[in-house]
Amino acid sequence: MTDLVIRPLVAGEENLFTSMPDPLPEVAKCGYADGIAGGGYRPEHTWVALHGGRVVSRAAWVLPPGAVGRPWLEWFDLNAEPEIGAELLRAAHAALGGPTLYHAALPPDWRHHPAAAPPMAAARLAGLVEQGERLRFTGTGTPKPRPADRRYDFRPAADRTEITALVNRIAAPQILTGTETARAVAGIDLATDPLAWLPGPPQTWRVALRDDEPIGLAAAAGDVCYPMIAYLGLIDPDALDALLADAVTVLLAGGAHEVVADADTYRTGVVAGLRRAGFRPVRARITFTPAG
Structure with a gap:
């Protein structure tokens, strides 16, 4: 031209x-x-x-x-x-x-x-290099009914200390929503330091328990730009469906009409869990980084 x-x-x-x-x-x-x-x-x-x-x-x-x-x-x-x-x-x-x-x-x-x-x-x-793909999901309305999983109980987090202790035990969170923005805007790794990015009180975090032992953590963040599951990490991966349903229920009870969640496409089990919970993908996001 x-x-x-x-x-x-x-x-x-x-x-x-x-x-x-x-x-x-x-x-x-x-x-x-x-x-x-x-x-x-x-x-x-x-x-x-x-x-x-x-x-x-x-x-x-x-x-x-x-x-x-x-x-x-x-x-x-x-x-x-x-x-x-x-x-x-x-x-x-x-x-x-x-x-x-x-x-x-x-x-x-x-x-x-x-x-x-x-x-x-x-x-x-x-000269940019493709690094990974994430899907954004949205869910509206009551989660799809599923048989109650009586292995797990749920409660709000006690305080920031409990949240930090659980984050330190979770090697790779299953759901991180807005992690690219947190890193680009504030230099924060949402996987390892979510409290530095999420402003809500500790009680907005949900703890999953099995036999009274914490085995999962979710941030049901209804006070950010839109209601979202900002963080969800599990020590017991079998608790995904139950903790996801609990977090969505809490957000809907707080007045949310739509809930957002992001997941890496390679986490096929997480993607399937979001679909089981009634979420649908609305956007893919592929990150490219400078070579070298």
């Missing part, structure tokens, strides 16, 4: 960014104008590729106010060959001081959507 122009936006050009039709409208996003108003998106962190004055690729890096890290690529669309998108990314990376993380938001069945492939191919050409 001999007349290709790649450049960042200048203030007041929000309409140029939004002039490109969304190739994946089924993926819910924060509006670009809303992101500009909130301070997360900035014109100098937003790049477009123009061919004949028409936007054929766009990319927006986000850095929320107060965030401790570098901007990360949150929005990247491409209606051209992958090399055009890679050229845009290389130009932006040079201006931003080097490649950054890219969190690609996609439909959960993205492999069946042709529009999903070009941006990821462009990211690879620009």
Whole structure:
């Protein structure tokens, strides 16, 4: 494309960014104008590729106010060959001081959507490496009825000390919702230090017990941006269904109409457990990191 122009936006050009039709409208996003108003998106962190004055690729890096890290690529669309998108990314990376993380938001069945492939191919050409895929689930209404599992009891966490002790015993939590945001915004590892990110009182955490021994922990977080199971970790993996149902029931009793939960796609047992509980996938998120 001999007349290709790649450049960042200048203030007041929000309409140029939004002039490109969304190739994946089924993926819910924060509006670009809303992101500009909130301070997360900035014109100098937003790049477009123009061919004949028409936007054929766009990319927006986000850095929320107060965030401790570098901007990360949150929005990247491409209606051209992958090399055009890679050229845009290389130009932006040079201006931003080097490649950054890219969190690609996609439909959960993205492999069946042709529009999903070009941006990821462009990211690879620009030197980014795919690291993992997570699914976002939502559940509405009462959990699907299941036979009561009388092996387990549940109660609120006693205090932060109990929560920390259980977190230290759980090697790899089954559910971590918003872990990418916690790390990018505040440098917090949600798996090992969830209390640094989750603001609610200890009593919003649920402890699963078997024979009076704690064997699981869940953060039924109803006071963050939306009701979610922010953390769920198990010492006894057989307690997944029971603890998941307990956490959802607590959130619904607190007035939630929809509950959100994230899980890695390779955790097939967790994904199956969420489906059994009545959750459905609404978004996939693939993380790309700079090579090396």
